Amino acid sequence: MPLTFTLDSAVTPDLRDGILDLWADVSNAGGAVGFVPPVTREDIRPSLVQHFALMAEGRVRLLVGHDEEGRVAATAFLTLNTHHLMTHWLWLYTVMVHPRHQGKGYGRDLLAAAADAARGLDGIETIRLTCRGGLGLERFYESCGYKEVGRVPGAIRVAPGDDRDDVIMLLPLG
Numbered sequence: 001m002p003l004t005f006t007l008d009s010a011v012t013p014d015l016r017d018g019i020l021d022l023w024a025d026v027s028n029a030g031g032a033v034g035f036v037p038p039v040t041r042e043d044i045r046p047s048l049v050q051h052f053a054l055m056a057e058g059r060v061r062l063l064v065g066h067d068e069e070g071r072v073a074a075t076a077f078l079t080l081n082t083h084h085l086m087t088h089w090l091w092l093y094t095v096m097v098h099p100r101h102q103g104k105g106y107g108r109d110l111l112a113a114a115a116d117a118a119r120g121l122d123g124i125e126t127i128r129l130t131c132r133g134g135l136g137l138e139r140f141y142e143s144c145g146y147k148e149v150g151r152v153p154g155a156i157r158v159a160p161g162d163d164r165d166d167v168i169m170l171l172p173l174g
Contacts, residue, residue, distance in 0.1 A: 003065035005113040018072030029099040032132035074110045089126035133165030
C-alpha cells in the first residue's frame with residue numbers, strides 16, 4: 001500500500017509525536033539522520049523544535065508520508081535558501097522512512113514527492129542534500145537521479161575513530 005504524502009501539514013501533537021517516534025526509530029536502527037544510537041525522543045526534540053521554528057518563519061517546508069494506518073512513516077524537510085544568490089535551489093534534510101517500511105520502495109516515493117514539491121515552489125531549479133558516507137546512501141540517491149558533486153573527507157564523526165565523509169548530492173529539477 002503506498003504512502004500518502006502531504007506538504008505543509010498542520011503541526012498537531014499527533015504529527016509532532018509521530019515525527020519524534022519516526023526520528024528515534026530511524027536513528028536507533030542506524031539511520032544517518034543526525035544522531036547516533038541510542039537516542040530517545042527527548043534527545044531529538046530540540047532538533048524538531050528548531051525545524052518547527054523555521055517552518056513558522058516560512059523557511060522550511062515539511063513533507064510527511066503517512067502509512068495506511070495513518071501513522072507517520074516518512075518525512076523530509078525542504079529548506080529554502082535565504083542568500084539572494086542561492087534562492088534557485090533548496091536543501092533536503094532529515095530524509096527518513098520508518099524501518100518497518102524500508103525495502104518497499106517508499107524511499108524512492110519520498111524522494112519523488114520531494115522533487116514534485118520542490119518543482120511547485122517558485123524559482124526552485126535544484127535540490128541539494130548531503131549524506132553520510134560509508135553506508136551506501138550515495139548509491140541509493142544516485143539511483144533516484146541525484147549526482148554526487150562533492151565530498152568532505154572525515155567531516156562527520158559518529159564516534160571516536162569513526163569519521164565519515166560528508167557527501168554532497170544534487171538533483172536538477174529541469
